[in-house]
Amino acid sequence: MKADLAQIGRALDTADPAYRLFLLYGPDEAASRDIAARLGRTQGGDAERVDLTGPALKADPALLADEAAAFSLFGGARHIRVDPAGDEAAEAVQALLEAGSTGNPVVIVAGNLRKDSKLLKLALADPRALAFVSYLPEGQKADQVAIEIARGLGVQLQPDAARQIVATNGADRALMTRELEKIALYVDGTPEAPRPAGPDVLAAIGAANDESDVSAIVDAVLGGQIDRAASELALIGPTETIGVVRALLRRLAQIAPLRAEVAAGNNVDAVMASSGRGIFWKDQKVVAGLLSRWSPDAIATATLRLAAAERAFKRSGSAGMVAIGEELLAIARAAAARRRR
Numbered sequence: 001m002k003a004d005l006a007q008i009g010r011a012l013d014t015a016d017p018a019y020r021l022f023l024l025y026g027p028d029e030a031a032s033r034d035i036a037a038r039l040g041r042t043q044g045g046d047a048e049r050v051d052l053t054g055p056a057l058k059a060d061p062a063l064l065a066d067e068a069a070a071f072s073l074f075g076g077a078r079h080i081r082v083d084p085a086g087d088e089a090a091e092a093v094q095a096l097l098e099a100g101s102t103g104n105p106v107v108i109v110a111g112n113l114r115k116d117s118k119l120l121k122l123a124l125a126d127p128r129a130l131a132f133v134s135y136l137p138e139g140q141k142a143d144q145v146a147i148e149i150a151r152g153l154g155v156q157l158q159p160d161a162a163r164q165i166v167a168t169n170g171a172d173r174a175l176m177t178r179e180l181e182k183i184a185l186y187v188d189g190t191p192e193a194p195r196p197a198g199p200d201v202l203a204a205i206g207a208a209n210d211e212s213d214v215s216a217i218v219d220a221v222l223g224g225q226i227d228r229a230a231s232e233l234a235l236i237g238p239t240e241t242i243g244v245v246r247a248l249l250r251r252l253a254q255i256a257p258l259r260a261e262v263a264a265g266n267n268v269d270a271v272m273a274s275s276g277r278g279i280f281w282k283d284q285k286v287v288a289g290l291l292s293r294w295s296p297d298a299i300a301t302a303t304l305r306l307a308a309a310e311r312a313f314k315r316s317g318s319a320g321m322v323a324i325g326e327e328l329l330a331i332a333r334a335a336a337a338r339r340r341r
Contacts, residue, residue, distance in 0.1 A: 001131065002124055005035075008132040012038040012107075015079075020068065020102050021093065021129040025110035025120065027279065029084075029250050030173030031134035036107045039079055047077035050104075054085030054253075055304045057092035064092040068102035083109040084253035087260060088300065090118035097126050111253035112279065114261065136280055142171040149173065150180045150197070154189030158198040165202070170280050175214060178243060214240070214247045219286055221328050222251060224293065224336030233325050241324055245310045248328070249303060254279070255290050256299050263296050293338050302331055 003011070011019055012035065022039070024032035040049060050067050057064055064080065072078040082089060085108050096106060113120045123131040137145045143162040150157035157165070157180070169175035186205050189195035217236070220229035236244060261271045268291045272284060279287055294302075309327045 001127055001129065003130040003132045005132065008035060008130055009038065011130055012036075013042055015039060015042045015077075015105055019128055019130050020096060020106060021123060021126075022105065022107045023110065023119065023123040023129060023131040024107065024134065025113045025131065026133040026135055027112045027254070028134040028136045028171075028173060029109060029111060029253070030175075030177070032109045032132075033083070034173070035132065035134070036081065036083075036109055039105060039107055043077040043079055047079060048072045050078070050080045052080065052082045053303070053307050054082065054089040054110075055300050055307070057082065057085070058088040058300070061091040061095055064089070064106065065095045065099040065102065068096055068104045068106055069099065070104070078104045080104055080106040081109070082106065084249050084303065085110050085119070086113070086253055086256045087118045088256075090122060093119060093122050097122065097128060111250065112257065112275070114257050114274075117257055136171045138171065142166045145171075145173065146176050146180070149177055150183070151194065152191060153177075153180050153184040154191045154194045155180060155184050155187060156189075156194050156196040157183075158196065161198045161202055164199055170215060170282055174243070174246070178240075214244055217244050217328075218247050218251050221248060221332045222290055222294070222335055223286070224332055224334075224338070226329065226332045226336055229329060229332040233328060241313060241321055242310060244328075245306055245313070245324065248331075249306050251290075252294075252299050252303050252306070255287060255294060256296070256303075258287070259291050259294060259296055259299060262291055268292055293335055295338075298334070298338070302334075305331070 008022065010016070012022060022036070024035050026032065040047065052064065052067070064082070067080050070078070089108065093108070096102065110119065120131060123129040136142070143159065143166055146162040146165045147157050150162070165176050165179055169179060182205055183197050183201060187195035187197050187201060217229065217232040220232055258271050258275060262268055268288055271291065272279070272288050305327060309324050313321070313324055
């Protein structure tokens with residue numbers, strides 16, 4: 001069923017047993033993840049969370065229903081998070097909804113899904129599922145989002161600075177939050193003792209500098225720009241590495257359903273025209289280029305490899321940066337090879 005923000009919030013805040021599945025989708029994936037986190041807070045810090053991905057469910061469609069029916073190893077609450085995911089998870093979701101019984105709620109964080117998405121249709125048609133779409137904020141709404149994020153971190157963000165943060169990060173909440181966390185540290189602000197910040201602070205810490213723009217790395221890697229990707233990767237540190245990997249995963253999740261439309265016979269221009277406001281206007285040219293370069297199989301392969309690289313990095317810490325860099329350059333080389341064909 002389709003839900004508004006109040007409905008999805010109530011259901012997650014109470015872990016309403018009437019629902020097996022919560023589908024959070026749309027271009028503002030950071031907002032979707034914020035909403036998904038409400039279920040974890042409801043179940044408590046001792047709850048067991050099982051993390052899965054769409055490609056993993058494609059490989060094993062029975063896995064989701066099995067995990068949803070399994071008991072926690074520690075005898076407490078348990079919930080399932082699938083992130084990222086797209087239509088490749090549709091068969092697994094159908095099995096979940098058709099299962100005889102399940103005890104653990106499932107939250108799926110998907111990117112932008114088209115109206116004819118198999119995954120979306122399943123969620124909208126079943127009374128045991130709730131679906132909610134998050135759009136990227138625009139204009140003054142986006143500025144206000146930046147100001148609200150800043151306030152929670154202890155920063156009184158001036159309007160001019162808010163507009164600069166929004167423009168630099170494409171209204172992406174996750175990217176804006178990272179920049180605002182840097183600002184909070186710089187001005188020594190806390191929610192209890194907030195400090196003001198204007199364009200002068202942004203200039204002082206380089207918040208608007210292209211070197212800290214994660215989208216530059218994403219565009220270079222997926223666009224097959226090997227030399228540029230290597231240069232951008234040389235500028236990031238351990239604390240930014242996971243952010244880069246997740247930004248790449250978000251972009252792949254965004255283009256996957258659109259590329260499926262191209263594979264079905266629609267041309268790129270028609271797919272882009274029908275995507276509406278699902279793609280931020282500044283990204284439309286880049287996305288159109290990626291749809292011509294990336295095949296559905298290549299998107300699935302890259303997603304699996306990036307997810308594996310993130311897990312490896314978490315195990316090894318900063319030492320995993322070398323492996324991450326090698327993986328991203330391998331993806332860039334593969335993208336460049338597809339361009340030359």
